[in-house]
Amino acid sequence: MNRIRLLLSAVAAMALLAACATSPSPAELDARAAAAIKSSFRDQGIAKTDRLNQDLGQAACSSDKVPDEATADRIMAEALYTVKWPAGGQFLGDWRAGEKLAQDGRGMTWTDSSADPNANGGNCYNCHQIDKKEISYGTIGPSLWNYGKNRGIDDLASPAFAPIAQYTWVKLWNSKAYAACSNMPRFGHMKLLDQNQIRHLMALLLDPASPVNR
């Protein structure tokens, strides 16, 4: 009898311990994280706390797991829908201006005074190899050396040009159109670069005269 009582109380004690040790559910932890993010930041210069509000793509790509297929499809479809094509069907600008933009990593931080695209760089070399002459390049994105040449664009009249130009324009305007969780910023869609600046980057990549395609 006593032994049973002892046993029972031991069981009860263990149950109690187990209850104490129960860690919060994933949903509770999500809520804790959301609260921490909300309370930890303040406005500074052009970087306001509304930058923490996530759209569908940002929210769906905020864990070590990829979003489910339906969500990914929706993100890509919506991204494609946002793309604005260049006025007059003019895809290319000046590759020299493009190289300058590609080198420039500035813009949109709280130490930048203006959010105007003209104050921003393209950050391209931070993540990509582009012109081989620049040895200081990043590897988060693929190499873009010979980008146009490798895709068969030897001259601008080539039939290969139009589809590649359209593809590249979309990639620069809203990279999420082709990969829901792409690491690449959405330069056109987020107003990081304007239409003319994107034309310059397009020329850097596609113009047969650009050093990238030599």
Place this chain on the structure above:
Amino acid sequence: MKTRTLIGVAALALCAGAQAQKSTADGIAEYRKMLEDGNPAELFEAKGEALWSQKRGPKNASLERCDLGLGPGVVKGAFVTLPRWFADTQKVQDLESRLVSCMATLQGFDAAEIVKTPFGRGEMANVTALATWIAAESRGMRFNLPQSHAQERITYEVGKRAFFYRGGTHDFSCASCHGDEGKRIRLQELPNLTRNPGDGIGFAAWPAYRVSNGQMWSMQLRLNDCFRQQRFPYPGFGSDVTIALATYMGVNAKGAESIAPAIKR
């Protein structure tokens, strides 16, 4: 014949490219090696050591009774166990936020005032110097953050979520740059901070002297500038997200040897 020549040229070009790349990496390694002997972080270390035992503040007291987690006054080994839970403040704290607590309770400084001070100025510069010396006292030791308290485990989980949180104008999260192996920004290798990146890499290298601007950077400033480059708004000093991220990186770095204070680009 023509094709063969072309292939030959292409192969040559490839080789030249690979060689140039190797020599760039070697050159940078050689440069970094040259800087190691004579790290200006030593200047900050010396300042921090003096500050620890100096009687200062409204209470004219030293920090020698400050508890960094291993008991009052124990400095050696404390750095590699932080952030951790502190019962007196009922908070998980990193080295810098803990130092501010000690400066408030022992020396009578206004904690809120210090937290508001920009990096490199006034008492905030002193916090950085103290953190530099305290980190140096654990040089060569291995990270081993406690995870026994429920709040320490929760903080880790919050940190993991913050690490992957995408936002801002560029859609960046910490993981955009630090979630993979073998990536670089420009020539700077990016440690994968979702696991132990190795001895003296990532969390195990800060505080560090920044060559580019000649400043001593603490982990709080390192995180602050990560968020700036991420195009996020401004994280408060010692805010929940910064402590949670430090906990996430510190726990992931379990077993990694600390080389702090290091010297960085």
Place this chain on the structure above:
Amino acid sequence: MADPMRIRAQAAGDKTTVRVLMSHEMETGQRKDSAGKVIPAWFIQEVTATHNGKTVLTADWGPSISKNPFLQFVVKGAKAGDKIAITWVDNKGDKRTDEATVS
């Protein structure tokens, strides 16, 4: 007042390697602040090294020496227990002297 220097002086045989770190901004006078105003030059101009009180090296520096300067040189004949002292003077006339014992 300027922060102290860090001086390490290590003997090996009959030679002593001296490594010095100085705490100084070394402002070039060619940079502008965020408001566009030129930040005035402020840099160490003269460095003197002595071994047991005898001058062994003097140096004139320009503003292109890096911030928080590093200097390394080798003193002949210095042995453990000897004193190495370093003095710097900057263009504002500030100066600082620190001393180390050869180990």
Place this chain on the structure above:
Amino acid sequence: MQTRREMLARSATVAGLLAAAGFLPSSALAAWPQAAFDAKTLADAVKALGGSAPVESKDVSITGPDIAENGAVVPVGCATTLPGVKRLLLLVEKNPNVLAAVFNVTDAIEPNLNTRTKMGQSSNVFAVAMMGDGKVLFASKEIKVTLGGCGG
């Protein structure tokens, strides 16, 4: 985009204004060789220090990395194997003012000095040995300065 000449002209104007206002941090030390530190070329710097035309020599050495990850801190060293050196100089060819440091060497130290210099861009760096017999010898090395980090 300013040309280099415009920029030089501008900074000269700024310097002139500062000097007129008494702000120019002219040397606190009478002995500091102002003219040498104002020089734009290796030859001018040496001349301002009373030296003859420098001659390249393998008895002088300049050490430094092939590539500097950051131009703010570039470790450099100058040395000579010859006896009788009076001064060792460090210069950076493409800096606005070429001369970085003058070391007045005595017999009590080895003619081998190391420091760290700023470099605005990839450039040749020079070590110059001004000898007791009036000879001026030099060595040069190219150091590449790369861009690091996010560039923001």
